[in-house]
Amino acid sequence: MDWSRVFVETFNSSCSTILRITLIVIPLLILIECLKDMGWLEKIATRSHGITKLFGLPGESAIGLIVGLFTGIVFGSGVIMQIQEEAKMTKTQMNVLFLFIGICHGIIEETVVFTAVGANGFIVFTSRLAAAIVFTFAYMWIMRAVDRRTSKVEPKTR
Numbered sequence: 001m002d003w004s005r006v007f008v009e010t011f012n013s014s015c016s017t018i019l020r021i022t023l024i025v026i027p028l029l030i031l032i033e034c035l036k037d038m039g040w041l042e043k044i045a046t047r048s049h050g051i052t053k054l055f056g057l058p059g060e061s062a063i064g065l066i067v068g069l070f071t072g073i074v075f076g077s078g079v080i081m082q083i084q085e086e087a088k089m090t091k092t093q094m095n096v097l098f099l100f101i102g103i104c105h106g107i108i109e110e111t112v113v114f115t116a117v118g119a120n121g122f123i124v125f126t127s128r129l130a131a132a133i134v135f136t137f138a139y140m141w142i143m144r145a146v147d148r149r150t151s152k153v154e155p156k157t158r
Contacts, residue, residue, distance in 0.1 A: 024071075025078040032063060032082060055096050056140060060087040068101035070108055076101050092143050099139055104132035 035041040045052075045059030052059050064083045068076025077098070084094060107128055115121035 021074055021078075024075055028067060028075060028079055029082055032079060035063070036086075055100065055136060057093050057097060058087045058089060061089065061093070061097055064097060065101065068097075068105055070106070072106040072109075073101060076105060095143075096136055096140060100132045100136045103135060104128050 032041065035044070041060065041063065044062055048062035049059040052062050052065070057065075060083050061080070064076060064080035067079045080094075080097060080101075083089075089097070107125060111121050111125045111128075114124045
């Protein structure tokens with residue numbers, strides 16, 4: 001096995017992948033900035049507040065949620081990291097968002113692909129969505145319990 005050939009091929013493939021990701025993420029971030037400047041980001045945040053509030057997230061996180069659901073983890077996380085800085089999301093909120101997208105990323109695209117090879121699209125879509133919702137709410141419930149428990153424990157004063 002020629003290791004130099006493997007290295008060159010791996011390097012070329014990695015550079016190609018990084019370039020493709022960059023060509024998608026940068027325009028998405030520019031689009032978000034344009035939406036913010038035009039006031040549309042606030043409108044999207046306001047209209048999606050009911051859904052994001054259900055998960056304990058700020059309305060601005062809806063853009064990251066949408067991008068993650070339609071494109072996938074890599075592109076969604078680039079957008080989410082940008083939104084996180086602007087919306088001042090907590091660590092728990094970031095975990096909730098990434099947990100949901102981790103299970104449910106690229107749900108439309110992958111459902112179409114799996115349906116094309118013979119899977120039942122309805123079952124693929126609903127089972128991933130249901131799993132994302134169940135595990136996200138379970139995480140939120142656990143974090144609330146931990147927060148309540150740590151807030152009840154007070155240091156002893158002498």
